[in-house]
Amino acid sequence: MDTAAGRPAAGIAVELAVSDGDRDGGDWVVLGASETDADGRCADLPALPPGSPRGRLRFDVGPYLSRRQAGAGPAFFPEVAVTFAVARGGHYHLPLLLSPFGYSVYRGS
Template sequence: MNKLSCHVLDTSNGHPAANIVVKLFRLGSFECLAEETTNADGRAVFEGITLDKHNFTLRFLVQPYCEEQFGSSFFPMIDVHFTVADERNYHIPLLLSPYSYSSYRGS
């Protein structure tokens, strides 16, 4: 069984981004499969989720965090789409700043 986790790092302030709600969807669906909130270390683990071979979306609801940390929010939410193709664990980091973001497949 593979596991899903994510990590949000505030690259403008150089620290983890806590209290960001992250939702999991099948790509193209509006039905939320799971929801977690990043902890003080900016991490969230989706417990009890089995990822079958499919395309998924992690939706990071960053607007409250951005407004608190940066004074405004250019991106109210960030969708990261990914494909589950095998039984490995999936870790999706998000690097966040006021006017940009980046993501990659973590380990």
């Protein structure tokens, strides 16, 4: 969601990865990639495999923010990476609230 514009942020590349370890020692394996649609959602990312302890979403927001702020130079935050713990059987909805100079993420329902 582009909070500065008050509308969904369409056209942002998103990558989903999982870690094979509990901490920083694990390797990240990319499961899939997508792009946010007109509603700012990625409906086609794959499910996390059972037993994955951590997931990561990487949002490539730089191109979106540069298009939105033509002539303002490069985006201050060109990428947002969100690492999250995975509970067995959980369903995850992780909204990114985006503005040119800040962002926040929360676990949605």
